[in-house]
Amino acid sequence: MEVVLSIAIGVMTGCGVWLILRPRTYQVIIGLSLLSYAVNLFIFGVGGVKSDEPPLLIDGASVASISDPVPQALVLTAIVIGFATTALFLVVLLAARGLTGSDHVDGRSDSR
Numbered sequence: 001m002e003v004v005l006s007i008a009i010g011v012m013t014g015c016g017v018w019l020i021l022r023p024r025t026y027q028v029i030i031g032l033s034l035l036s037y038a039v040n041l042f043i044f045g046v047g048g049v050k051s052d053e054p055p056l057l058i059d060g061a062s063v064a065s066i067s068d069p070v071p072q073a074l075v076l077t078a079i080v081i082g083f084a085t086t087a088l089f090l091v092v093l094l095a096a097r098g099l100t101g102s103d104h105v106d107g108r109s110d111s112r
Contacts, residue, residue, distance in 0.1 A: 005045050012038035025096065025103050029089045036082040040075045047071030 019031025047068040
């Protein structure tokens with residue numbers, strides 16, 4: 001399971017970096033979103049990959065068998081903040097597109 005999670009994080013990070021380097025603003029926003037999802041998966045993976053284990057301590061259960069609830073709370077908070085940031089980026093994208101008439105990052109249009 002850890003190998004699959006590591007590969008998923010690597011692929012999402014690579015795709016996010018590639019999209020951030022693209023000239024269009026929408027692609028940059030999608031790249032930032034992919035990077036934030038990759039970071040969320042990384043934080044979630046740091047807490048330990050355990051299936052069917054409760055995040056709370058139950059009577060008779062050892063501390064080593066439970067999931068760590070702190071990374072889960074951090075990822076949940078990061079998802080909400082990332083959603084709000086993406087919505088703000090999209091509003092700025094639409095405003096910039098309306099003012100400049102172009103959706104390129106540097107403001108220039110295609111010279112074709």
